[in-house]
Amino acid sequence: MAAQRLVVIGGDAAGMSAASQARRFRTPDELEIVAFERGHFASYSACGIPYWIGGQVAGRDKLIARTPEEHRARGIDLRMRTEVMEIDPDRGRVRTRDLESGTEEWTGWDRLVIATGARPVRPPIPGIGAPGVHGVQNLDDGQSLLTTLDALGPAGGRRRAVVVGAGYIGVEMAEALLHHGFEVTVLNRGEQPMATLDPDMGRLVHTAMDGLGITTVNRAEVTAVRTGDDGRVRAVATAAAEYPADVVVLGIGVAPETTLARAAGLPTGEYGGLLTDLSMRVRGRDAIWAGGDCVEVLDLVSGRDRHIPLGTHANKHGQIIGANIGGGYGTFPGVVGTAVSKVCDLEIARTGLREKDATAAGLQYVTATVESTSRAGYYPDASVMTVKILAERGTGRLLGLQIVGREGAAKRVDVAAVALTAGMTVERMTMLDLGYAPPFSPVWDPVLVAARKAVRAVTAAG
Amino acid sequence: MAAQRLVVIGGDAAGMSAASQARRFRTPDELEIVAFERGHFASYSACGIPYWIGGQVAGRDKLIARTPEEHRARGIDLRMRTEVMEIDPDRGRVRTRDLESGTEEWTGWDRLVIATGARPVRPPIPGIGAPGVHGVQNLDDGQSLLTTLDALGPAGGRRRAVVVGAGYIGVEMAEALLHHGFEVTVLNRGEQPMATLDPDMGRLVHTAMDGLGITTVNRAEVTAVRTGDDGRVRAVATAAAEYPADVVVLGIGVAPETTLARAAGLPTGEYGGLLTDLSMRVRGRDAIWAGGDCVEVLDLVSGRDRHIPLGTHANKHGQIIGANIGGGYGTFPGVVGTAVSKVCDLEIARTGLREKDATAAGLQYVTATVESTSRAGYYPDASVMTVKILAERGTGRLLGLQIVGREGAAKRVDVAAVALTAGMTVERMTMLDLGYAPPFSPVWDPVLVAARKAVRAVTAAG
Structure with missing residues (x-):
């Protein structure tokens, strides 16, 4: 039997779980596996970033579940810093660009896994790109934020942080910044923090955050990030007030990253995520699977599709995809929308x-x-x-x-x-x-x- | 409507839950409720005794969920130190004895709840009744053990405790005695401690207990309790060895207390527990319910009846019984045999x-x-x-x-x-x-x- 090739787009939880699981079923002689990752890191725990920033996790490398070398040693040709620019489903190939050299080339596939993840929502407000404003989506973001925090000097002096968003990432980052000795203000667009809860339960979170010394401002729509003469962030403005800030962390959610998939004519849903069947195959496509933060999932309680970017789902998707590609079987039955989080205790x-x-x-x-x-x-x-x-x-x-x-x-x-x-x-x-x-x-x-x-x-x- | 009378035998979890729940449905004018308890305490947490002995719980009263006075204030005529001597199901009455005065009398019932609990297994070995040998079944037992521990003097000197039995009570009491500064030896009849686990998992418990400084001896059948000249316990003997002991705690399980019920011709099962239907009504009897440690329960996994004395089941039984007697409805579907415990960490x-x-x-x-x-x-x-x-x-x-x-x-x-x-x-x-x-x-x-x-x-x- 001639070797078939599996191409994986995205080197994080869903993509590399799929690759690893397929490899358990198939030898390199039976199935060549090539994975493309545009970033500097693969297989890391994005969920762990707040704890790395907060100092509970000793260093960035602790968050890396498996290095590129470890993947390669297991027969997965993981190509870092290589971005997929185009999916050509008709000819079964992807166009990639080496982000260091700029070289582009086409790579053919018999099976394709799309695991492009999610991109942070960045509202188009003035100053949002200023130095001192940080996302916390990936390890590069985390490193950049830590550099900023270190540059602001040791605890003791008055240092102020504004977190935009009061969802999971927002409240976890509030804790992390508290650990760094910052005065922390969370600006929340909603009625109460944790909009994934009902407002009456969110109110309990608000009260508890107050008790922890975290100021939460509800119904606060950010209108601008103010900068100083040096171009660095000085404050965050809402319609009602201005909040002084030495550093700003954006924790305002993510959207499915499906630009490539949509350009290739693949079906997306109400939330912009790829639509799959229960085997995680893209609907209407025989040889294309998708999983992780770029897909929508079935909510078993409401019967509707939802977008729930969460590492535990991504890992399960990868597991199912890899088994199905490898010749085993599996289905992802859907989710019930479980999530847990903490802010200090x-x-x-x-x-x-x-x-x-x-x-x-x-x-x-x-x-x-x-x-x-x-x-x-x-x-x-x-x-x-x-x-x-x-x-x-x-x-x-x-x-x-x-x-x-x-x-x-x-x-x-x-x-x-x-x-x-x-x-x-x-x-x-x-x-x-x-x-x-x-x-x-x-x-x-x-x-x-x-x-x-x-x-x-x-x-x-x- | 003429008032009916509910009689409850046993003033602990199942009995008093049944009484309280029935009272929620029915006023004293509609339903008179009389409960008999032969002991000094009602509605206490027997499960909490090891933690009271161990010092984590500040005092005996903390374990009492509701005092007799509180029950009476809610319209339940709870008669303490009153033992039911006989159930007469044909005439719908019970014969009671006031344990202080010795007075006996008959009390009629329209509905009867049997919640007589369990009695500790006490193997008929020489010396088991000696001073310094303690059960931990009820609050009186606990108080008596604490008195013994205090009399043995402060930590510092070498003091040795032997626990007979390595089930839940045994391992919890081992921890409690460790907190009192005793050298603790657990004599276990089985292959490994915690016979409610498979032996391979029990072995992990054994290893961990070793690490905590608790000596566990497996396959140790106790043959005698040795006493000194003063009549007090000195050692526990097995066929193979003798274990010096200043105090002995018995944690060897319990059996359903169904003496009265059997004398009244009520049906019991393989483990000696009363048999009920899913509404907790004694099988074949219209007006008699039973719950708690004196009944057998359906194991939903094996489809067989089992005896599982556990406060959480007793409370659920009481809830169901009280609802059914009060004119609501409910069923106890059975158990799956869940249990949790700890020894130190x-x-x-x-x-x-x-x-x-x-x-x-x-x-x-x-x-x-x-x-x-x-x-x-x-x-x-x-x-x-x-x-x-x-x-x-x-x-x-x-x-x-x-x-x-x-x-x-x-x-x-x-x-x-x-x-x-x-x-x-x-x-x-x-x-x-x-x-x-x-x-x-x-x-x-x-x-x-x-x-x-x-x-x-x-x-x-x-």
């Missing part, structure tokens, strides 16, 4: 639908919110957490769950994630056989306490 | 079937064991945990999961508990949307890593 978690998602999906729902503790109330370090639950009116089917608390709070969301996957009702949830011992849980786990209250709400709503 | 968890349970149930299975970490590998304090998974051969259905690790390990078992409840396959589990962020999990949660390996084992087994 505050833990935040969500899964399933928020109130506005349920409404948008045409579902009638009830909510229940409870306070409970991470351990038996009498056990040392039992901490209070708030759990909010959404259930479908009438059927009692679980629709979503959100948690804001301290140590031991966030990962409890996994119980709801599995229950959502199984289509469980809140009534069934109340009797779940969850692990109980005083150091780990009250006799009724907080998730069960919330489910019990939700049952009463479902019953009362009729 | 070692966390132990299990759910579903062990290898020997699967064999006994006539199931063919494969196993997979992995090591993974509680957080992203690069994140501070990421700790190693071992996860073992059992899946049905052929179908890949999850059968059980066990975890031994450190902080953040045990409660991950809940994911498997919900997956077992839903009858999920290990293949489906690999794609579960569990919470991921570096402080909380590697990009593949340890449970998913185990599921992935189990899929390969299922495939390889054909």
Whole structure:
């Protein structure tokens, strides 16, 4: 059998997982694997950047799961600093440019994996490109931000940071900057921080961030970044006020990077992400797969496609793609929208639908919110957490769950994630056989306490 | 409507939960509630006793969820130190004895709840009744043990404790005695400590306990408790050796306390526990319910009845019983056998079937064991945990999961508990949307890593 060639566009989680998994199934004689990465790094944990910046992770290299050399040693021809400029699906080839030499060439493929990831949203506001304004999308961004922080001198003097955006990256970067001794202001466009939660739960995050010494300004639309005579950032302006800043970090989300794919006529969805079937094959294409931050995924609760850029999904996609290309099989059934995060000792978690998602999906729902503790109330370090639950009116089917608390709070969301996957009702949830011992849980786990209250709400709503 | 009377036998978790829940549905005018408790305490957390002994919980009263006075204030006529001597189901009455005065009387009921709990197993070995030998079943036991420990003088001198039994209570008491400065030896009849785990996982517990300075002796059948001239305990003897002991703690399990119920002709099962239907009504009886440590429960994985004395089940039973008696409805669907525990910083968890349970149930299975970490590998304090998974051969259905690790390990078992409840396959589990962020999990949660390996084992087994 003549060797076939697999080309992978993008050397991070989805792309390199796909390549590695395909390699487990196929020898280099059976399947040549060529991967193109335009950046300086492959297979790194972007999710870890805030902790590297914050100093909990000792250095950039710790975030690199596998070096290019390690990939090459496993029979994957990973070409760094090589950008794919064009996909030609009809002739089965890609045009690449070596970013060092500028040389362009065509490379043919029998199978193609598109794992181009996401690009940060950068609103077109004056001054956003000024020195001292930083994204935190990749390791180069992180290194650049660290250089800026170091140049601003040691802690002690008054140094001010403004974070634009109060989602996961925003709040994680607020913590990181706090660790660097900065006064931190978070400018949030929404009603409350963490728009992935309902506003009533976001309000708890706001209060807790206040307690940590992080100033959060809600309904703050940034209109300009002000610079000084030296051209460096001095402040961030909103319609209402100006916030002095020695450094600005942008944490305002990302959009699927599908420029190449769209130019090649591949189908994208409502959020601009590539559309695939459950095997992660691009819809309508036999030999092209896509995964990671550049695709949309099926939300199993609402039945709609969503864009959820998250390393854990990217790794799963890569796993499925590699198995299918290698001659095994697998499907990615979809997501329920689980996410966890923390700001210092505050833990935040969500899964399933928020109130506005349920409404948008045409579902009638009830909510229940409870306070409970991470351990038996009498056990040392039992901490209070708030759990909010959404259930479908009438059927009692679980629709979503959100948690804001301290140590031991966030990962409890996994119980709801599995229950959502199984289509469980809140009534069934109340009797779940969850692990109980005083150091780990009250006799009724907080998730069960919330489910019990939700049952009463479902019953009362009729 | 004339008031009906509910009589509850047993004033702890199941009984008082049933009473409280029934009271939520019915006023005292509609339903009189009388509860009999032969001990000095009601509604306390027996699970918390090891932590009270160990000093993490400040005092006995912290373990009392609700005092008799609080119950009475809510319209429950709780009579302490009153033992039920006989159930007369034909005439709908119980004979009670006031343990202070010795007075006996009959009390009629329209509805009866049996929540008589469990009694500790006390093997008939010489010396087991000697001063210095303690059970830890109830608060009186705990107080008595604390008195002994205090009398043995302050830490510093050499003081030796022997714990008989290496199950949950045994290992938790080993930790408690360690906190008191004792040299602790655990005598374990089985092959490895924690017989609720497979022996290969129990071996990890053994090694970790060694590391904590707790000596565990396996295959040690106690033959006698040796006493000194003063009649107090001096040593514990096995067939092979003698272990010096200033104090002995018995942690050798419990059996359902169903003496009264059996005398009344009520049905009991293989483990001596009362048999109920899913509404927790005693089988074949219209007006008698039973719950807590005195009943057998349906194991949803094996389809067999089991005896699992655990406060979290007792509370759920009480909830269901109270709702059904009060005029609401509810069912207790069964358990999957989840349990969590810890010894110092070692966390132990299990759910579903062990290898020997699967064999006994006539199931063919494969196993997979992995090591993974509680957080992203690069994140501070990421700790190693071992996860073992059992899946049905052929179908890949999850059968059980066990975890031994450190902080953040045990409660991950809940994911498997919900997956077992839903009858999920290990293949489906690999794609579960569990919470991921570096402080909380590697990009593949340890449970998913185990599921992935189990899929390969299922495939390889054909």
